[in-house]
Amino acid sequence: MRTAQRGRPLLPAVIGGVVLLLIAVLLVIADNTVRTVVRDAIASELGTALPIERGSDVAVEIGGFSMLAQLAAGRLERIEVTADAVDFGQVSGAAEAVATGVPLDRSQPADSLTIDFYLPEGELVNLADNLSGIPLDTISIDGDEILLETEVRVFGIPIPVSIGIAPGAADGQLTFDPNSLSVSQATVTAEQLRGVLGPVAGAVLQTRSFCIAEFLPEAFTLKSADIRRNELVVRLAADRVILSDEALQQVGACPA
Incomplete structure (x- = not known):
């Protein structure tokens, strides 16, 4: 009997541990669910805002540890986007984009945005x-x-x-x-x-x-072009860029 009595105080601690574990699991599930919803929304919006071919696969990954914490702060730490078919005039290739410090308030600027455009050898013609x-x-x-x-x-x-x-x-x-x-x-x-x-x-x-300026939002700057892995790679970048529909639709102009 004494042994059983000494063991009883452990029961609340065990229950408390289980509750905390369940809360942690629920938070992870909620975080992953919200991350998926936000990721899908971004992919859908990019499909209409940028010159991505219809039917192209667009993949979005959101960095940072906690999606819920980022939403609470009103800013996403890092967004990585890949698309396998993006048009720039008469050429088409894959693209990888990385945006950092992206605010939920779309009237505010993101910290930075870079896009690498990969033009395969067969497109050079x-x-x-x-x-x-x-x-x-x-x-x-x-x-x-x-x-x-x-x-x-x-x-x-x-x-x-x-x-x-x-x-x-x-x-x-x-x-x-x-x-x-x-x-x-x-x-x-x-x-x-x-x-x-x-x-x-x-x-x-x-x-x-x-x-290529006439095919891009005017906030973008052409940074470099070189050959990598048998592809022509063009890098575009923008700092403190507003990612609203209006800003993305304002394209640049080519020299007369």
């Missing part, structure tokens, strides 16, 4: 007119360059020419700068190419561009 001033036979990616291959006729003689193009970013435009040259598989300088091709060399050597 849609930029042919922006890559070179001459007709091209093939367009591919070779190392950190876009490789253009064609034939140029000089006095009726076909001469194979390969041009390595370095992508870049300047004044809101993608730039394509001839970086390496070869004629008949022999490496040449710009001056040597002018000597071989004459006036045609100007169209080969000219830095060309493609303006």
